[in-house]
Amino acid sequence: MTVLSQMLAFTGIDQERLRARWVSSAEAPEFVEEVNAFIHTLKKLGPSPLKAAKGQEEEPA
Amino acid sequence: MSQDTMIQDIKAHVAKLLEDGTIAGFVGLIEQNGHVAPHLFTSGEKLSGFSLGDFNSPGDSRYPLNKTLTTIARAYPHQTFGVLVRGCDERGLFGLFRLNQLRENRVVAVGLSCPDALAGACECKKPYPDALVAGEKTQVPALKQVAQMDGKDLAQRFDFWRDQFLKCVKCYGCRDICPMCFCNECSLECEDLIKKGDLPVEVPVFHLTRAMHMADRCVDCGLCDEACPSDIPLRLLYKKTAEIMNVEFGFTSGLNKKEKSPLSTMGPSK
Numbered sequence: 001m002t003v004l005s006q007m008l009a010f011t012g013i014d015q016e017r018l019r020a021r022w023v024s025s026a027e028a029p030e031f032v033e034e035v036n037a038f039i040h041t042l043k044k045l046g047p048s049p050l051k052a053a054k055g056q057e058e059e060p061a
Numbered sequence: 062m063s064q065d066t067m068i069q070d071i072k073a074h075v076a077k078l079l080e081d082g083t084i085a086g087f088v089g090l091i092e093q094n095g096h097v098a099p100h101l102f103t104s105g106e107k108l109s110g111f112s113l114g115d116f117n118s119p120g121d122s123r124y125p126l127n128k129t130l131t132t133i134a135r136a137y138p139h140q141t142f143g144v145l146v147r148g149c150d151e152r153g154l155f156g157l158f159r160l161n162q163l164r165e166n167r168v169v170a171v172g173l174s175c176p177d178a179l180a181g182a183c184e185c186k187k188p189y190p191d192a193l194v195a196g197e198k199t200q201v202p203a204l205k206q207v208a209q210m211d212g213k214d215l216a217q218r219f220d221f222w223r224d225q226f227l228k229c230v231k232c233y234g235c236r237d238i239c240p241m242c243f244c245n246e247c248s249l250e251c252e253d254l255i256k257k258g259d260l261p262v263e264v265p266v267f268h269l270t271r272a273m274h275m276a277d278r279c280v281d282c283g284l285c286d287e288a289c290p291s292d293i294p295l296r297l298l299y300k301k302t303a304e305i306m307n308v309e310f311g312f313t314s315g316l317n318k319k320e321k322s323p324l325s326t327m328g329p330s331k
Contacts (some may be wrong), residue, residue: 049219
């Protein structure tokens with residue numbers, strides 16, 4: 001995780017887009033909270049730049 | 062120190078090792094028919110044609126000799142072999158000992174130091190091996206490339222790497238030349254992760270997968286960078302991985318012989 005998130009940042013991808021959390025299967029509310037928080041973060045960040053990159057390359061040359 | 066003296070020094074050293082039976086053969090470079098290639102020298106040959114791999118400029122003809130050595134050592138597990146090493150190759154040897162690919166007591170390293178020009182171009186952390194036979198300890202050059210890239214902002218970095226990664230033709234040359242890549246099953250060939258024959262590769266998954274697998278292995282020899290037909294600055298990518306490993310875990314691949322990888326140990330050390 002430590003290495004990968006920094007590598008993402010190095011290649012120009014926001015570190016916020018990667019998240020790993022440990023949640024027990026007995027802790028449903030925490031799981032919901034984590035996922036919602038992540039969704040919130042992602043919505044704030046907007047669509048991934050990778051999506052735009054993919055759109056570009058599909059255009060006929 | 063001149064080229065010729067270095068060649069003479071190594072030849073004399075290796076000839077002695079071959080003569081007294083310390084080693085059964087010496088994995089080095091040979092200059093033949095206008096080319097430089099890896100070669101296993103045995104005692105009869107008197108090391109004729111031995112080359113340091115400086116064909117047109119210092120170190121321009123390098124090969125993953127450790128890879129050749131590993132193949133030979135597998136075929137002759139009870140023999141001891143010598144091998145020509147630069148600083149990076151020796152780091153590779155230490156890594157291969159750590160990963161049980163070679164046995165330390167079956168390998169005799171014969172080292173040469175790199176000239177300043179080569180060390181500078183490589184931004185090498187240690188341009189000379191411990192087993193130094195020819196040449197003098199080279200000055201460690203200033204390290205700039207990674208900091209330069211870090212200095213750019215996120216969007217610039219993204220554009221740069223996207224353009225680089227999209228150039229990939231998926232030839233697997235970087236993996237095939239890599240002296241530290243030895244897995245029988247490669248993640249980059251796993252159909253569930255990487256689709257066969259699909260181009261362009263998935264950005265940045267393909268290249269970051271390799272970078273992550275290189276995290277505790279890469280010895281910064283730069284052969285991948287030289288092998289890449291699309292000139293993707295792979296070395297820069299792996300230099301960053303190595304830097305993270307060093308900052309976060311105090312680990313540098315192959316720098317110390319006995320060092321364990323922080324990625325294969327669990328919990329606090331000691």
